[in-house]
Amino acid sequence: MSEIAFLEPDKSIIARRDEIGEELRRLLPDDCVVTAERELVPFETDGFTAYRRVPLAVVLPETTAQLSRVMRYLAHEGIPVVPRGAGTSLSGGAIPQEDAVVVGVSKMSRILEIDLPNRFARVQAGVTNLAISDAVDGDGFFYPPDPSSQLACTIGGNIAMNSGGAHCLKYGVTTNNLLGAKMVLFDGTVIDVGGAAMDAPGYDLLGLLCGSEGQLGIITEATVRLIAKPAGARPVLFGFENGEAAGACVADIIGAGIIPVAIEYMDKPAIEICEAFANAGYPLDVEALLIVEVEGSEAEMDAMLERIVAIAKKHNVKTVRESQSATEAALIWKGRKSAFGATGRIADYICMDGTVPLGQLAHVLSETSKIVARYGLRVANVFHAGDGNMHPLILYDVNDADEARKAELAGADILKLCVDAGGCLTGEHGVGIEKRDLMLHQYSEADLGQQMAVRHAFDPDWMLNPSKVFPLESRGLNSKAA
Amino acid sequence: MTGAGKLLPDSEEAAAAMVAEAAGIKRTLAIEGGGSKSNIGRPMFADNTISSANYSGISHYDPAEMVISAKAGTSVKLIESELANKGQRLAFEPMDYRNILGSDGEPTIGAVAAINNSGPHRIVAGAARDSLLGVRFVNGRGEIITNGGRVMKNVTGLDLVKLLAGSWGTLGFLTEVTFKVLPAPETQATLLLLGLDDDESIRAMAQAMAGPDQISGVAHVPELASQSLLDCGAATALRIEGFAESVSYRLGRLRSRFKDSAAIEVLDEKATRRLWIDLRDVKPFAGKATNVWRVSMKPSQAAKFVMAIRMEAAADAYYDWQGGLVWLSIEGPDPQDQLIRNELTKHGGGHATLVRADEQVRLLVPVFQPEQEPVKLLSQRIKHAFDPSGVFNPGRMAA
Secondary structure, eight states: OOOOOOOOOHHHHHHHHHHHHHHHHHHHHHEEEEEEHHHHHSSOOOEEEEEEEEOEEEEEOOHHHHHHHHHHHHHTTOOEEESSSSOOOSEEEEEETTTTTEEEEEEEEEEEEEEETTEEEEEESSHHHHHHHHHHHHHTTTTOOOOOTTTTBBHHHHHHHTTOOOOOOHHHOOGGSSSEEEEETSSSOOEEEOOSSSSSSSSSSSHHTTOTTTTTTTTEEEEEEEEOOSSSSEEEEESSHHHOOOOOOHHHHHHOOOOSEEEEEEHHHHHHHHHHHOOOOOSOOOOOOEEEEESSSHHHHHHHHHHHHHHHTTTTEEEEEEESSSHHHHHHHHHHHHHHHHHHHHSEEEOOOOOOOGGGHHHHHHHHHHHHHHHEEEEEEEEEEGBBOEEEEEEEEETHHHHHHHHHHHHHHHHHHHHHTTBBSSSSOOTTTTTGGGHHHHHHHHHHHHHHHHHHHHTTTTBSTTTSSSSSGGGGOOTTTH | OOHHHHHHOOSSSHHHHHHHHHTTTOEEEEEESSSSTSSSSSSSOEEEEEOOTTSOEEEEEEGGGGGGEEESSSSSHHHHHHHHTTTTTTTTTOOOHHHHTTOOOOBBBHHHHTTTOOTTTTHHHHHHHHHHHEEEEEEEEEOEEEEESSSSOSSSOOOOHHHTTTTTTSOEEEEEEEEEOOOOOEEEEEEEEEEOOOHHHHHHHHHHHTSSSOEEEEEEEEEHHHTOOOSSSSSSEEEEEESSHHHHHHHHHHHHHTTTTTTEEEEEEHEEEHHHHHHTTTTTTTTTOEEEEEEEOOOGHHHHHHHHHHHSEEEEEEEEETEEEEEEEEEEEEOHHHHHHHHHHHHTTTEEEEOOOHHHHHHSSSOOOOOOHHHHHHHHHHHHHOOOTBSSSSSSSOO
16 A cells, blocks of 8 residues: 555654653542553544554543643643544544654533534534534524535534535535634643634634644634524435436536535445445435535525426436435435445445536536546545535455555546546545645645644644655655654 | 736646646735736735736536536636527626726636625625535645545535635636526516515514525615615515525515505516626715725624614625625725624624725725634644745735
8 A cells, every 4th residue: 555654753762651641640639640551542543444553652631721731741741742632534534653642632512502503513522413403402503514524523623624524505614603613722822713603803713713633732622603403404315327417407407507505416326335235215216316405494494495496307216305304415415414324334445535617517527527536446436516516436455455555546636626627625525635646736835834824833843643645755844753 | 915916827737837827936926817806905015917818718507417617717708608599697696896986807716716706685694605515726835736626515625615615716716617507487576565664664674584595685875865866765675595485485475574664566577686696796886986885794783783883984885695785885995893893792793895996095994804813723734734935925814
């Protein structure tokens, strides 16, 4: 496998393992520090399991003040820090390194304040994405971003990766739904950004934080926007004879001025995999499937669906199936949301995350098939069509070194294709280590230099998540470690 | 302003060369688009002005992609009319500041990004920064930088787009901006709840936003401010947009929900458009000589905050964003910055910007909310990361 390089671990730090562990225990309650080698193993990787590094130690602070003390110590000693939410990152954003201390937010899992008149919730960073919506569901509200891992992933991780989800076509991603954050900087300084108001003064630090992949600070608290639930929501399945027709239908729905809550696309391999797993009732005699969700009152949904069905008919839609009950609606979404897990049952896969302009969808889909075929592999496509965020799953056998290498190469080719089509390397999974070395395909040296200068303003010695996002060879003077 | 004639680059390369030269000889540059907002912010004493006036035009617009890219000097007017021709619009309803500033010049799309200019629709559609997908700009070293792109989901590297949005020209000279656009609604209407006092309206607006009606504008105009807008006294306005059948359905539902709370009137599409443009452009305080503040705060505290100001100063106010945005007009020479910012702290926090005041006042009073120490330090480091020799807009945001 073409190995992605990590920074060379600092042996002098590793040699001080015991002393560092002792000091961390002095700063934190005993059950907040992990140093036993066997107990460190669960932290060696995240959702990008091809790479593993056992960290020096793991700390799980319970409060911002505890974390501040730990960070002050680690900065003083020059020890790298890798922040971690639930460890569901698909790009290796939370993979540690041997000389680093992992800071996990899992013990900071309390909802601190729910303010319905002002429509926000203030939560600790370790609260899971779904727990926020669950807490306000009975009052008729929800928190919109809904990544597939929402049962497990934390709001802290969501901010670090600017997570999206199926419903962000209408409601936006994390950055569009975050009002405030409390954060600990590399040296232990605690800052508050934003709050209950709709916008914050000065430079938009909150916007910068979203998607910063743990390089600017560690978030301990978030204030997020709550939205009133619509009167109802209804997903509808549309089956097409080919991918081009489905793609053209997406463009026409949007061109007609209709923005559904979600438009999800699945190709035949994805349909078969998901149906076998979830029994969602997906049609198996079609080449491409769209799940279109509309919301509103019954009458409004009927009216909107009438318009959408008319458009789909122009593209010779083969199957149209409206969910008739909440159970059926949940089943339709279960099939889609289990796509990655279900694929994992039949093969190993790597999941790409490039985003392309809507007009390029059909082109990129057909080129993707060609690329994967060229490497002799298979691909399943399941993605957020309404916003052009593609997730080709390249299937391979992890125990076959040659296939694994080919899968990585095919993935890189697909991402370059997305960039060349006017898109980007990653829509919602982040750069992490996975896409780090492709950054120069999308950005110039000067572009990356400007981003690194901003990173430098927050973390002058590159102690926070130092192996991620920026290609090692492009760092120059920006990183003392490179 | 002193120094040579205004710099008018007609390409990114020319702009980069001009900035590099200025940085090299330690001269400062004020950044200008159409010049309509040169009276906001701290007065600047720059050596010269660099303008985007000669760098304009729509560079990419494909309605099916819901994205538009334009050079920074393109007028907002042109963008909005091109979008309207294709049944689309900018989701965040940017304000035209000329009414309250009494200024002229043609507002540019670059400035919309640079000041994160967002109107009433912001409460549901996000601010300009939420629609801004990509930027190209010249940094203070004279380098041409790209960040973001023209796709709606993008987490590739640090999001400098957000930093540039609302930086008031202090971080870079924007050359091109790309915005997400949305379909314009088929129709729209406004439900007015008449005669509520400020406290009652704050509760009614929260109640309206807690329901499933997808309200796209929620404002309250007390009686005095209402005189220039409506002839019905104090009014709480709820805007509904969408397909005709959906708008009438939701109007009906809102009407029955609020029938016992207030007298109700409905504005048709034309009157709705007029009202929300006037609210957006702060018509109640246009053509006057008062100090005007834009206060962003916790909605539920807004009426109490305004009451506290009224007890101490000759103030007039109205509310947008459910109360989250308070437009405040203060009579007399003293803009009451300390009173306003103290009361804001007491009422749940937020920030206040002095949008209209005499130059002398803007020199003495912090126009933008002063930042707390650790954040202030970070802001200075960020400024340095973009503009190490301090070329752009010296002192516009803070002394």
